[in-house]
Amino acid sequence: MxxxxxxxxxxxxxxxxxxxxxxxxxxxxxxxxxxxxxxxxxxxxxxxxxxxxxxxxxxxxxxxxxxxxxxxxxxxxxxxxxxxxxxxxxxxxxxxxxxxxxxxxxxxxxxxxxxxxxxxxxxxxxxxxxxxxxxxxxxxxxxxxxxxxxxxxxxxxxxxxxxxxxxxxxxxxxxxxxxxxxxxxxxxxxxxxxxxxxxxxxxxxxxxxxxxxxxxxxxxxxxxxxxxxxxxxxxxxxxxxxxxxxxxxxxxxxxxxxxxxxxxxxxxxxxxxxxxxxxxxxxxxxIETLSLRMERHIANAEKVAKWLEADPRVEAVTYAGLDSSPYKERAGKIVPKGAGALFTVTLKGGYDACVKLVDSLELFSHVANLGDTRSLIIHPASTTHRQLTAEQLEAANAAPNVVRLSIGTEEAADIIADLDQGLAKATA
Known part of the structure; x- marks a missing residue:
């Protein structure tokens, strides 16, 4: 064709x-x-x-x-x-x-x-x-x-x-x-x-x-x-x-x-x-619905990343679609339709807060995958990236105080609400 x-x-x-x-x-x-x-x-x-x-x-x-x-x-x-x-x-x-x-x-x-x-x-x-x-x-x-x-x-x-x-x-x-x-x-x-x-x-x-x-x-x-x-x-x-x-x-x-x-x-x-x-x-x-799903993934990721960046319990968000990202300009040239729906979040509470957040979320699934219609979370340093050295973890932005989010296609408000209640428990 x-x-x-x-x-x-x-x-x-x-x-x-x-x-x-x-x-x-x-x-x-x-x-x-x-x-x-x-x-x-x-x-x-x-x-x-x-x-x-x-x-x-x-x-x-x-x-x-x-x-x-x-x-x-x-x-x-x-x-x-x-x-x-x-x-x-x-x-x-x-x-x-x-x-x-x-x-x-x-x-x-x-x-x-x-x-x-x-x-x-x-x-x-x-x-x-x-x-x-x-x-x-x-x-x-x-x-x-x-x-x-x-x-x-x-x-x-x-x-x-x-x-x-x-x-x-x-x-x-x-x-x-x-x-x-x-x-x-x-x-x-x-x-x-x-x-x-x-x-x-x-x-x-x-x-x-x-x-x-x-x-x-x-x-x-x-x-x-x-x-x-x-x-x-x-x-x-x-x-x-x-x-x-x-x-x-x-x-x-x-x-x-x-x-x-x-x-x-x-x-x-x-x-x-x-x-x-x-x-x-x-x-x-x-693949028949790839473009439709990606549009929703990106729309949700942008809303969630902005909300997380403004949250006082969060130290940093790596989403390239944020104005604060050093990759914002490059993303506009390489991925002009949006910066995807995968990024990391650094929590002020460190490793303990990351583990508690993972265990406290209800809508998110704790799995070693990404790109699902469901929102997913994992702690890379102890799972998908655990074989890496401390220097490699830092380079990959997968330090012990970092979680990885794959934002799904649910209602953005529901995703944010789940993160909110999870962060409340993680930082209590």
Missing amino acids: TNTLGFDTLQIHAGARPDPATGARQIPIYQTTSYVFRDADHAAALFNLQEVGYIYSRLTNPTVSALAERVAALEGGVGAVCCSSGHAAQIMALFPLMAPGCNIVASGRLYGGTVTQFSQTFKRFGWSTHFVDTDDLAAVEAAIDADTRAIFVETIANPGGYVTDIPAMAEIANRHGIPLIVDNTTATPYLCRPIELGATLVVHSMTKYMTGNGTVMGGVVVDSGNFDWSQNDKFPSLSQPEPAYHGLKFHETFGALAFTFHGIAIGLRDLGMTLNAQAAHYTLMG
Whole structure:
């Protein structure tokens, strides 16, 4: 479906066609492991990447393919690879780029689970990560060396709400001939389309806002199709002969879709981090209302953040939509429709007040998730970010006296009333 259609139209129609067998209007859940080949030649052509089609649901599935097409359309990419979770998407994004001894340069303000994955788990692959303050462009530049294969940032940092200067990151990445990877989970393509700002790849945890109802896990990597994988010798998986396909060169053969084809033919084939058809179906249904939900999330977040900032029991609020935020001006350029609905709150009562607030709220759900229609709260330092050092917690704005809020789509007055009674108990 053409990307000239408006966002609200694409989120409903992209990737969706009446089922050719039954005429079903909603995309069916193709609950099958495998697909019957027309004949031996057809099977051979599929396995040799000479024809596009369905082989085995670890690789491709019609329901999952429809979701990939929809997300790619919303992000303005040429293709996408869906996988089992946001963390899986991060590995899938880096897998074609990396080799033992290689490194990435990443924001020091990433989600705590991502920091742990990048700093600890990646060591087992022989990969390493240079964490930097991405507001310091000179530090980003200085961290890149001959073995750097990508820059990785979040559009709106989880949990601190920092907004990344994506065009500036893209300029640095282009200068060094490496891709810029942007985690767009907290912004969604409704608020920001990083590819238009210079990103090479976009990743999402679709578990969050894209699905929006806290029912299924999912991740996706969107390929801009704009990167020249053959411009240098840094990406042999994409530019050099692939032994598993009799010397096929992905970039030479598939051009702008080289990364997408590699993600399916190599990444999903060998890593097996596959998204199941039912999860894809739930996510497709969630995306149909993405813009409507995000509008309400943002409207509520702005009201709640302003109320909290004025409350004497609160020390600070990190919402980039506030006039007091140092990211207010940047947010107007990167996420002009609004600064999302995730931010942190620092309480004057310290750690004890944070714990009491979490335990005292009634409308908020205390869960390790974000982007649900329900308002959510968690204490990052003792949960999602507990593996981080004190310095890393401070950089992420997840110190012991901080709670993270994900503002839902309930009535704003009810959200505020719940916070009010919870703060009263927490500071009694």
